Amino acid sequence: MLHRIKHPLVAVAAAVALLGTLLVWAAPSQARAAVPATIPLTIKNSSGRGEPVYVYNIGTSLTTGQQGWADANGTFHAWPAGGNPPTPAPDASIAGPAAGQSLTIRMPKFSGRIYFSYGRKLDFRLTTGGLVQPAVQNPSDPNRNILFNWSEYTLNDGGLWLNSTQVDMFSAPYAVGVRRGDGTTISTGRLKSGGYNAVFAALRAQPGGWANLIQTRTDGSVLRVLSPGHGLETGGLPASVMNDYVNRVWQRYTTSTLTVTPFANQPNTKYYGRVSGNVMNFTNGSGAVVTSFQKPDADSIFRCHKLLDAPNDAVRGPISRTLCAGFNRSTLLTNPNQPDTSSANFYRDAVTNHYARVIHAQMTDGKAYAFAFDDVGNHESLVHDGNPQQAYVTLDPLS
Template identity: 75%
Template sequence: PAPDAAIAGPANGQTKTIRMPKFSGRVYFSIGQKLVFKLTSGGLVQPAVQNPSDPNHDILFNWSEYTLNDGGLWINSTQVDMFSAPYAVGAKAPGGTVKNTGHLKAGGYNAVFSGLRSAGWGGLIQNRQDGTPLRALSPGHGIEAGGIPAGTMNDYINRVWNKYSSSTLTVTPFANEPNTKYYGRVSGNVMNFTNGSGAVVTSFQKPDSDSVFGCYKLLDAPNDTVRGPISRTLCAGFNRSTLLTNPNQPDANGAGFYRDAVTNHYSRLIHDRMADGKAYGFAFDDVGAHESLVHEANPQEAFMTLDPFN
């Protein structure tokens, strides 16, 4: 067992203030009972709700991710792993202005669950014994848990591969470097990207659905200046289903996201029910700044606001 670092939360309608160190990490909150954390020789064992035997499986909880350093505070509300107990994040500037994100529209919490059922993705939902939804798993975890088929995105992936066998996909990965472009063409099972000189800079095997949803494996994105940025852009295009409608990526027009019948319905529904349209529906939802993130260079306070479920 890990040392008990739990802090009793505020009562309904009240607040609690805690001091945070300069750090990068998570703040978990749970309702009704404490979360179970354990230690191994490799470090901290965090909740893994896609695992039905995880001791936290039947606990209603969520978490926020943050970094606080000399450059300020970055704090987000994340749905990369799951959609569950609603909350928003915010930060106060020295002048008193508060920036926040993550609030749902009225009725948005239940609308996400009902939307998943209507889309045929109800298998992502994990319920309490009384039938009350605890969470919806992200589709990558849903594949792992058997909630949606492993080939959910295959039709779209195949159509993308076919299109760029005879045409070129242009990726401009950095908004502040419009002249840095890479050109993708498919040959067999591989999409090769070349630079302006025609030299191959990186190649991608045809991804599977899990690679698309998780933005990893066959769409791995190392922290470099070429493969990682191209992979991030591909991942966003696959999840938002914009690769067939726009050969110039990333697509900046949010109105065109998630329009294909084969798409990431989980991310689509969460974005649609957010008050400001921002969410972290998948790992690289920050491509084009569509993520639910607040940054404040000189934060006076940070906020995690636990919202009503209705």
């Protein structure tokens, strides 16, 4: 699964791949106040839980390009060589704050993840190709029964991009924030009161296999909800879950045109989609075909890959991300001009990404990263500043 952080105004970004599981699109450097080598990150434990918390800062150093982890002082440590089968990684954990307490560590210039776990340390392994990160859709993953989550960030000369993410799963809740150069603080990712339990309740009530995305321990305690892409992988969701909507979209645009305007700051750049021979062809203003899409399956839609692949180019990638957002939000039939950026129009069809629907509905600001291109129209849970003074991660109650 390619998991993405993106600056929404960057059309062609520099990709930094992390271990095949994380893709962070780092924004370019800009002429502004110099960003220091590290900035403080304060982790506040408002969870109300009594277990110990373990924190990890792992990723790719933007100074050396090496994979590794940072300690509490922000010092980078490269991973040693791994093996086949994978060998245990060094213990990169930082003792986190107790309930009601805070801990401040340093973030280096990194593209990476801030993991946190309750009660048990995470089990990281190293292969010859790098770090093996948790993949709890695999029932034999050693982290399957650990309550944990992660945030993603890029800190570089252009500033800090820090998000909360549900692209892979919805689990232990948290909010992120940044104190900006002007002294103000912005935050996102916070659930409404009762929102955590409301997500699970809504998915249990949703017919069609959506309740099968919920993972519990053997004692019945809830751990997480898998994203629908992983739900397809585990067999929890039927492969046909999006077929009815896709078929209606393909039928509609056999006789009408889907207009895509992928760049908000380039309103005259438009592409026109029509289905012919079961393929949706997009033409430019001159009538030349610029790219084509086969009818996507649910996996292509939920993960925004395969038949909806989005390369870092100026044409296919921007069209594909627009289609991906339209399919997940089920706006392609109600609006022939995409992207539709009004959240009031999202998830209105009976066939939709119900996982994304219920998560967005329980966020205090309505913002989340429930699928890879949830930033289309700026609906992602992301904070950014070009001159960050302080970053924040707040562990919230599981209620």
